[in-house]
Amino acid sequence: MCLAVPGRIVAISRDDGLLTAKVDFGGVIKRACLEYVPDAAVGEYVIVHVGFALSRIDADEAARVFALLAEMNALEELERS
Amino acid sequence: MKFVDEYRDGGAAHGLAEAIDREATRPWVIMEVCGGQTHSIVRHGIDEMLPLGVELVHGPGCPVCVTPLEMIDKAHAIAGQRGVVFCSFGDMLRVPGSHGDLLGRKAEGCDVRVVYSPLDAVDIAAKNPDRRVVFFAIGFETTAPANAMALRVARQRGLRNFSALVSHVLVPPAIEAILNGEGNRVQAFLGPGHVCAIMGTGEYEPIARRHRVPIVVTGFEPIDILQGVLLAVRQLERGDATVHVQYGRAVRAPGNLPAQRVISEVFEVCDRAWRGVGVIPASGLRLRDEYREHDAAEIFDVASLTVHEPEACISGEILMGKKRPRDCSAFGGACTPVSPLGATMVSSEGACAAYFAYGRHLPATDRRRLPIADGRSP
Secondary structure, eight states, X not given: OOOOEEEEEEEXXXXXXXXXXXXXXXXXXXXEEOTTSTTOOTTOEEEEETTEEEEEOOHHHHHHHHHHHHHHHHHHHHHHO | OXXXXXXXXXXXXXXXXXXXXXXXXXXXXXXXXEHHHHHHHHHTTHHHHSXXXXXXXXXXXXXXXXXXXXXXXXXXXXXXXXXXXXXXXXXXXXXXXXXXXXXXXXXXXXXXXXXXXXXXXXXXXXXXXXXXXXXXXXXXXXXXXXXXHHHHHHHHTTOTTEEEEEEEEOXXXXXXHHHHSTTOOOOEEEEEHHHXXXXXXXXXXXXXHHHTOOEEEEXXXXXXXXXXXXXXXXXXXXXXXXXXXXXXXXXXXXXXHHHHHHHHHHEEEEEEEETTTEEEEEEEEEXXXXXXXXXXXXXXXXXXXXXXXXXXXXXXHHHTTSSOGGGOTTBTTTBOSSSXXXXXXXXXXXHHHHHHHTTTTSOHHHHTTSOOOOXXXX
């Protein structure tokens, strides 16, 4: 139920008074309500759940996961050498 | 897909599993709270990658599973009334009630519709002014902003034919209930990433402090989950008990403030019964008084229903992490996704359904022959 999928905003409009985005999920385009992430811009990635954008994806934070992995691998190399 | 594929890298996953093996010096029991995480763990075989001593137990974070039987029966009764269009997320249609499920109602000719977004139900109400449109508003904090917005929009547009049957639940009181439960074994939690994207991490700090448990707010892909386990194991080994965010790409400490505002404008906190678990104080959301005319439980006369729970089902103990699906005598025999006895076998996020879909009822050697199943739902 709490499944939410990342997608890229390709257009923003106002539908029936609600801020609405067209979001590209790997080629499939769906509408999502943008009222909870009003400052998101075209080209940015958002996480979408039941037709609502919940959160913008922070690209720096996304890269940090892999920075931690690289750090871990470097430590392991050191321990082995 | 960007922000998905790179978090499924097999090499990185094995590296993380090895790191967990290196760093864990004792057995540890870690609970993942969210059903989406449970599904991912079983689907990708993460539980089987971990060293033997590091045990993942599955928590109560499947809203479909914890929706009380009485609420399912109310939905069933309302869906059977004349002039009603009953709208629901797809997962709820096959949850067995005392007198059948919502899909059965649809088969009888009742107007039961699956919606992707709660706003779709509002549109149905706008287009069908002569029908009473009822939306089954269930879910955790992740879904509450969407459901709250649907109610707010319906009220603003004066759609008096739109109502919601509300059975919302909250994660922090459930974590407290598990920690306070008799014979609790859980020593650390993988916190629910999307719930925290909405609510932030503030509610989890006092739990971590009071109960001396690490809480690592974690994402849903294999790399996220393995990294969450590693960060939890590190805290356990050091004797730390803090809230740490692994899922930083979506979670900020204060959460989503506009969403929190709309939730509290529409809903208020109430005691809530969890299926198989019982009443947990202050663990749910209900409509505020201003929204009473949109409250399906008030509008429809469904107060006095007698409910009947199948005796063989141990979903309550499974939801609280006390038992596993394989501990149930009905698992994979009398209870399968085709004819489920309890809700944990229905939703793809229920532990029993995930175990069944990925062949955990079969010996390991037979599992490789299974077709790739992917029963994920929105």
